[in-house]
Amino acid sequence: MNPLEFRDPARARELSEALERTVSAIGRNPVSVMHVCGSHEQAIARFGLRATLPRALNVIMGPGCPVCITDMPEIDEGVALALQGVRVATYGDMIRVPGSAGSLADARAAGARVDVVYSVAQAVELARQSSEEVVFFGTGFETTAVATAAVLLDNPPANFSVLSAHKFIPPVMEIVSEMPDTRVEGFLAAGHAATITGSGIFEPFVARHHIPVVVAGFEPLDILAALLCLVEMIRDKRAEVANMFPRCVTREGNRNAQEQLWKVFRPIGGRWRGIAHIPNGNLRLRDEFAHVDARKRFTIDVNALWHRAPSTLVRQCICGNIMAGIASPSDCPLFGRECVPDQPVGACMVSSEGTCRIWHQYGGVPDLRAPATDGCLRCVPTPEGGMA
Amino acid sequence: MxxxxxxxxxxxxxxxxxxxxxxxxxxxxxxxxxxxxxxxPSEDVQTTLELYEQLLRENTGQGPEDLMAADVRGEIEAGRS
Structure with missing residues (x-):
C-alpha cells in the first residue's frame, strides 16, 4: 500500500472538475455540506483543497474537534482534581484548553502533577510504575473511547481511574441538522469513527432527516471522492448512506470494539462546549465500573476554582458558532489578535484539530487566483500537498 | 496482546x-x-481505488487510463511494495 496512490494529482484534478460540474448542475449557491472531524479539516487545509473546490460548495467544519467540544465544567473537573493533588494524565492538546478558571497547564504551573500521554495505555503504565493515584482524563469520540474501554477491561492497577469526557458523534449530527441557521444538505462522516461503529449507524439518521451521509477517509482523494459522491446525491435528491472508505469501514463496523465500548460506557445527555445539550452525546462509565470512575472515587471540588477570576476575553469568543457551522474564524474579533496559538482564548485555537488553529496555520480559503486586495493573508498549499 | x-x-x-x-x-x-x-486487507485498498475510477467513469465517460499521467504512474509503481 502506498499512500501516494491516494494523493495522485491527476486524479485529484479530475475529481475537482467533476465536483465543479456537479455543483453547477445543482444550480444553487451555496450548497452547504458539513464534516464532523478535525482530521478532515486538517487534510482539507494542509492539501489546499478549499482552493480547488467549487466556489458554490461550502464545506463547513462541524463539531468534530474533540478538544474543542469538551465542555468547560469537564475541564474544571480535571483542573480541580489536579489541584487537589491527584496525578492527571490526558491527551496533548487538552492541557492547554482554558476552563472557567485556567487550564491543566496552569494547574501544572501551580505545582500540580499533569502528564501528557499519546495513548491511554501510557497512563496505565504511569499508574503501574507508581503508588500514587493516576486519573486518565479521557476525551475524544468513539475512536478514543474504545481505547479507554479496552484498558478498563484489561485489569488496570488499583490506583488507576478514569474521568470520562468522551463524546459520541452520531447524536450531535441530529442536533446540528436541526439548527435553523446551519442548513446542512449533506454530511461527511469520519472514517475512523465509522471504522468502529460501521456506516450502518447513520441509516436511521438519514431516514429521519433525508440528508445524505458519506463516510470519508483522510487522504485528499478520499475527501474529494466523498464530496463528489455527496453532491451527486444532493443533485439527485437522494438521501442514502454511502461508504467511500471501504478499505477500513464496513456496514457493521468493528463488533469487537463496539462490544468493549458498550460494556464500559453508557450514553447520557450533556452539553458540548458552545453547541448545545446533546441527548446521548456523552459517554459515562457504567455502574459496574464505579470503582474506576474518578467521579465516584474522588470528591471533585470544582467550587474551589471559583475564586480565580475568569478571563473576560472568553465572553467574546465565538467558538460555539464556529463549531455549529454558522460562523468562520475570520468573523471573530479575537481571531489572530488576542487569540493566537501561543495564547489561545477559545478551545478552537488550542487544538491542532480546531478550526481556528487550522485556519491560523494554513489560511482559511486560500485564493490562488486573485491577488490579495483586502489585507487578508493568502496562503499557498505546502509542497507535499501535490495539488498543482 | x-x-x-x-x-x-x-x-x-x-x-x-x-x-x-x-x-x-x-x-x-x-x-x-x-x-x-x-x-x-490489501484487496480493500484496491477496492477504494476502483471506486474512484468508477465514479470518474460515470462522471466523465472516460476510462481510468485517461486519468493517470505517466509520470505519476511511474512514481506510484516505484513506491509500491
Whole structure:
C-alpha cells in the first residue's frame, strides 16, 4: 500500500472538475455540506483543497474537534482534581484548553502533577510504575473511547481511574441538522469513527432527516471522492448512506470494539462546549465500573476554582458558532489578535484539530487566483500537498 | 496482546485487543491512539481505488487510463511494495 496512490494529482484534478460540474448542475449557491472531524479539516487545509473546490460548495467544519467540544465544567473537573493533588494524565492538546478558571497547564504551573500521554495505555503504565493515584482524563469520540474501554477491561492497577469526557458523534449530527441557521444538505462522516461503529449507524439518521451521509477517509482523494459522491446525491435528491472508505469501514463496523465500548460506557445527555445539550452525546462509565470512575472515587471540588477570576476575553469568543457551522474564524474579533496559538482564548485555537488553529496555520480559503486586495493573508498549499 | 508496527520507518508497539480480526506479521492495520482498530486487507485498498475510477467513469465517460499521467504512474509503481 502506498499512500501516494491516494494523493495522485491527476486524479485529484479530475475529481475537482467533476465536483465543479456537479455543483453547477445543482444550480444553487451555496450548497452547504458539513464534516464532523478535525482530521478532515486538517487534510482539507494542509492539501489546499478549499482552493480547488467549487466556489458554490461550502464545506463547513462541524463539531468534530474533540478538544474543542469538551465542555468547560469537564475541564474544571480535571483542573480541580489536579489541584487537589491527584496525578492527571490526558491527551496533548487538552492541557492547554482554558476552563472557567485556567487550564491543566496552569494547574501544572501551580505545582500540580499533569502528564501528557499519546495513548491511554501510557497512563496505565504511569499508574503501574507508581503508588500514587493516576486519573486518565479521557476525551475524544468513539475512536478514543474504545481505547479507554479496552484498558478498563484489561485489569488496570488499583490506583488507576478514569474521568470520562468522551463524546459520541452520531447524536450531535441530529442536533446540528436541526439548527435553523446551519442548513446542512449533506454530511461527511469520519472514517475512523465509522471504522468502529460501521456506516450502518447513520441509516436511521438519514431516514429521519433525508440528508445524505458519506463516510470519508483522510487522504485528499478520499475527501474529494466523498464530496463528489455527496453532491451527486444532493443533485439527485437522494438521501442514502454511502461508504467511500471501504478499505477500513464496513456496514457493521468493528463488533469487537463496539462490544468493549458498550460494556464500559453508557450514553447520557450533556452539553458540548458552545453547541448545545446533546441527548446521548456523552459517554459515562457504567455502574459496574464505579470503582474506576474518578467521579465516584474522588470528591471533585470544582467550587474551589471559583475564586480565580475568569478571563473576560472568553465572553467574546465565538467558538460555539464556529463549531455549529454558522460562523468562520475570520468573523471573530479575537481571531489572530488576542487569540493566537501561543495564547489561545477559545478551545478552537488550542487544538491542532480546531478550526481556528487550522485556519491560523494554513489560511482559511486560500485564493490562488486573485491577488490579495483586502489585507487578508493568502496562503499557498505546502509542497507535499501535490495539488498543482 | 501487542504488535510492533512500522509507521513509515518509526516503530511503535500497538495494542491488538480492539482489532476486528486476528493479524499476522506483514498485515496493514489502522492505528488510533496506540490501538489497532482494523486490519486492512490489501484487496480493500484496491477496492477504494476502483471506486474512484468508477465514479470518474460515470462522471466523465472516460476510462481510468485517461486519468493517470505517466509520470505519476511511474512514481506510484516505484513506491509500491
Amino acid at each position: 501487542t504488535a510492533v508496527v512500522d509507521f513509515w520507518g518509526v516503530k511503535r508497539r500497538v495494542r491488538l485487543d480492539l482489532c476486528d480480526e486476528p493479524v499476522q506479521v506483514g498485515d496493514y492495520v489502522l492505528n488510533h491512539v496506540g490501538f489497532a482498530i482494523r486490519r486492512i
